[in-house]
Amino acid sequence: MMTCHEPAGAPPRALTIAGSDSGGGAGIQADLKTMLEFGVHGMSAIVAVTAQNSVGVHGVWDLPAEAVRGQIRAVVDDIGVDVVKTGMLSSAALVALVAGELDRTRAPVVVDPVGVSKHGDPLLAPDAVDVVRRELLPRATVVTPNLDEVRLLTGVEVHDAADLPRAAEALLALGPAWVLVKGGHLRGDAVDLLTDGTSRFLLRGPRLDRRHTHGTGCTLASALASRLAWGDTPEQAAKAAKDYVSGALAAGFPLGAGIGPVDHGYRHRR
Numbered sequence: 001m002m003t004c005h006e007p008a009g010a011p012p013r014a015l016t017i018a019g020s021d022s023g024g025g026a027g028i029q030a031d032l033k034t035m036l037e038f039g040v041h042g043m044s045a046i047v048a049v050t051a052q053n054s055v056g057v058h059g060v061w062d063l064p065a066e067a068v069r070g071q072i073r074a075v076v077d078d079i080g081v082d083v084v085k086t087g088m089l090s091s092a093a094l095v096a097l098v099a100g101e102l103d104r105t106r107a108p109v110v111v112d113p114v115g116v117s118k119h120g121d122p123l124l125a126p127d128a129v130d131v132v133r134r135e136l137l138p139r140a141t142v143v144t145p146n147l148d149e150v151r152l153l154t155g156v157e158v159h160d161a162a163d164l165p166r167a168a169e170a171l172l173a174l175g176p177a178w179v180l181v182k183g184g185h186l187r188g189d190a191v192d193l194l195t196d197g198t199s200r201f202l203l204r205g206p207r208l209d210r211r212h213t214h215g216t217g218c219t220l221a222s223a224l225a226s227r228l229a230w231g232d233t234p235e236q237a238a239k240a241a242k243d244y245v246s247g248a249l250a251a252g253f254p255l256g257a258g259i260g261p262v263d264h265g266y267r268h269r270r
């Protein structure tokens with residue numbers, strides 16, 4: 001375990017370990033834009049490079065284990081981190097590597113267990129799911145699955161908001177401290193449930209009938225991580241993140257022929 005100095009006068013430090021989205025709406029690019037909006041110093045360890053646009057994921061190249069490990073250690077061992085956020089981790093070997101590297105820091109960890117893209121393209125190998133379950137989730141301070149990821153990780157099907165507590169319980173049994181189940185794919189209001197098994201908070205937002213939703217999950221998790229880095233409780237951080245992603249989603253814009261991105265800079269364009 002490395003110990004790092006807390007630099008006086010510097011903003012909190014956030015590290016995203018995720019995939020690169022060449023289209024700029026999701027992945028590392030969404031994470032860093034969100035971190036800037038929340039006033040933290042964003043840093044990245046790129047796990048995989050995707051050739052991606054508004055229409056789909058056209059190619060995926062995993063980085064060698066040595067490159068992923070090297071990026072994480074370069075940041076953690078010198079600069080230090082106040083929070084870590086993980087996103088697309090691609091393969092079983094890379095999930096295991098990242099889970100092991102998390103032991104080098106005591107910072108809170110937000111795990112967005114990215115399975116497929118908005119277009120339905122796979123971003124996690126089938127044999128990596130069990131490694132996420134066994135090695136990554138027990139290290140998570142907060143895990144932020146959407147409903148497809150809930151089903152993949154626990155087998156629990158969520159049909160309406162009444163199913164959210166059962167889904168959260170099944171996830172908590174896998175070891176994270178907190179679970180934020182995202183109900184963005186439900187009918188009706190966009191209701192998310194945050195719980196540690198003792199406290200329960202429903203985060204409710206009006207459903208926005210928008211086509212340009214690329215990056216919602218990455219944005220929510222990065223906003224949550226950024227607020228944790230500032231010292232918020234998970235409840236405070238999740239509420240701030242939900243507000244931000246709702247605003248960014250309401251301002252999502254068309255780019256390319258398919259699904260455009262949420263607007264990470266919407267606060268500057270009002």
Ligand SMILES: Nc1ncnc2c1ncn2[C@@H]1O[C@H](COP(=O)(O)OP(=O)(O)OP(=O)(O)O)[C@@H](O)[C@H]1O
Nearest residue numbers: 146182183184185190206207208215216217218220
């Ligand atoms: N149409 C919508 N209207 C309002 N809020 C939404 C809508 N869709 C998603 N959200 C909210 O956006 C956040 C992300 O949820 P979502 O279920 O889209 O995650 P996700 O599927 O992991 O995203 P991604 O596809 O980017 O990985 C949640 O807070 C969810 O409630």
Ligand SMILES: Cc1ncc(COP(=O)(O)O)c(N)n1
Nearest residue numbers: 019026027088117118214215
């Ligand atoms: C590199 C990367 N990470 C995450 C997502 C998920 O985002 P979405 O579900 O909005 O496509 C993505 N498409 N690409």
